[in-house]
Each structure stands twice: as C-alpha cells, then as structure tokens.
Amino acid sequence: MVEINFLGGASEVGKLGMVMRLREKKLLFDYGMAPGKPPSYPAPAPPVDATFLTHAHLDHSGMIPWLCRKYKTSVIGTRVTKEISELLQKDSVKISKAEGYSIPYSSQDISNALNSWVDINPGDTYELEGTRIIAHPSGHIPGALMFEINNDSTMVFTGDLQTMDMHLLKGAKPVRCDTLFLEGTYAGREHEDRKTLEKKFIEQIDEVLARNGKAIIPAFGVGRCQEVALILKDQGFQVWCDGMGNAITRIFLRNPGFLYSAKALNKVHKRMKEVRTSHNRRAALQDGVVITTSGMLDGGPVLWYLEQIKDDPRSAIFLTGFQVPGTNGRQLLDNGTINSRGAKEKINCGVKHFDFSAHAGHSQLVRFAKACKPEKIVLFHSEDRTPLAEELKDFAEIFLPEDNKKLSI
C-alpha cells in the first residue's frame, strides 16, 4: 500500500503535482503551474527525496525552480525536458514582468535548478534505496516520459499520454503494472481520424492560397509547431515559422534520439524559413503560410499577423490545438472576437479549428489501460473523470483522488 497526495491537478488539467509516500521515502511526480495572467499554483510541496518530471509543459514543470530553491532534491527527467522547461520557465518570468504580476521564482532560481538535474533516458533505471524507477516514453512530446515504479508492487505514472504514432514521435506502449496512474484529459471525448483531419487541413490551406489569401497557423511552440510543419512538408508551398517554435525545433534536432525521424524534421527545418526580423515578418505574410505562437492567441507574434488579416475574407486562421476557456482562441471560436490592447475586436477573416492533439482520446486511453492489466487505476489530470471511471470500473478498482486529500491505495 502507498499513500498519495495530489498538490494540484487531480481533477483539472493544469498545475499538476503528486506526492507518493513509499515506505520512508517521499517522491514527487511533476510540479507545475497553470499558466494564466497571473498563473495559479499547486499547494506547497513538502520536502521530498526525489522529483520525477514527466515533461516540459509548464502545467507539469512550472514550479520546479521554486522546489529546488526551497529543498535539496534531485530532478529526474530527460535532457530535452531540461532544456525546454528552462526555456518555458524563463519565458514565464519574462511575461510576468511585462504584464506586471509576480511569480514565485527568478531567472536565477531557474538557472540554479539545473544543478539538481539528473538526466535519464527512456529504458534507463533510477535506483532509490530498494525502489527501481524505470523511464518509458509517453509519446506526448519529444522527451516526455512515463515512470514505472517497482517496489512491493509495480506502479506506472503516465504523465501526459499519447498512444498513437504522430509525425514527430512514436506513441507510448503499454507497461504491465499493478497500479496505473492514468491521465484523463480526453476522458469522454474522441479525436477525429488523424489522416482525414490532416487531409482537410491541407485542402483548406490550398483553398486559401488559391484565392490569394494568407493562412496563419497558431501553434504551441513545443511539439505542435513541429508536428504541423511535418504535416505540411511535401505540399510545395513555402512555410515560415515565427516565435518560440524555432528554438524548440533546434533543441529537438540536438536530441535526435527522441524523435520519430530526425531526418524528416531536419529536412523540414532546412526548408522552413525562420522569422528573425520585422522585415522577415512581412515576407512571411507575403508568402502566405505562417506557423506561429502563441497557440491560443494570448500573446506573441500571432497577434501581429491577426491584425494584418482580420478584415480580409480571403485569409484564414487555422487553430491547431485545444483552446482553453478564458483565452483569446476560445473567445474567437465562441463568438468571433479577440481581446486586443484592452478592446474587443471582431475577426472577419476565416476561422477553422483542427485539433492535432498530443493526448490519447477516450478509446485510446481505455485500450492502453486494459493492456497494462492493472488491478487499480488512479485517474487524474481531467476536468471530468466520470466517463473513464464508468468504462473501466468493471475492469479494475478505480480511484478518483481529490487535491490535498491523502489517499491510501
């Protein structure tokens, strides 16, 4: 039996942190924040013996610098996760300064936290006094891991999970275990068939270009930007990339072992043009296909492009990911407007939404869970865990932990 306590993220997508007490040791799995203006944070972590970080997204990694300033703990994750989380954390410090709110650590804390890092690769084992923790790829973004914890029993913590092969990386494979900690972002929701979605996406960009419009593609810099670039790689039009995606692509290419095909991404990187100056930005718009951050239109270069095309009916915005309620992207889908410099602005160009998600859909989660053959399943990281719990309850004992309530399993 182990005791767990979610500091955040049990019943929501965001600010995840789970403490696991194993005999006399305390392990922490992920420690993130919910990005927002200002962000929100999980409960303060207790001192822990080791911290396992599944991946770089801020809702999983955002509070690591705070943790490392407060306590001496090792942070175990991949090299790619280290490089990308550093970049994302520094960006959030920069945004907080520009927006005038504070976050609980400094750029110096972020740099210092790198000294606590222990690099691990998929397949590697980390030993902690009688407990063996094995890293497995989770298929979500390059460098993302699941952790298999072997003590008296075997447990698997998925972090964010994708089981389907994407262009950028391969899907996760099930791991036999007694207890499965399963994320449920897409509980109760299925994805459209990916091939059909990609075909539609390419056709609609072609239509925009054929009528002399511009196709602006907001995409998250980590993973989505590169996935979209790979989808568009053989279409014969010039693609530009603006914003953080360029730096992330370089990190991925420096760590080719985490990719499905480093050769394919390298080819895309060579062909794709990078926006570095405002002159480039105008050229990018002229050529007509731009992948840019932020993915939910809440800042970054995408707002400049939006300003240029918003009244042009020939042009279109192609959203490529889930749009969180409260963001400009969600507002655009719901009522055709965004908030820009304090005022509501009507967007009159085309708006399309393609969900190239990096999370497993409902049936994929169910299939994965069954193939792991667990006796117990702990569901977390979901706005509504009921559909998954319902479907899996005859197969395993289901646990639905709540934040800041200890649970023995």
Ligand SMILES: [Zn+2]
């Ligand atoms: Zn994630």
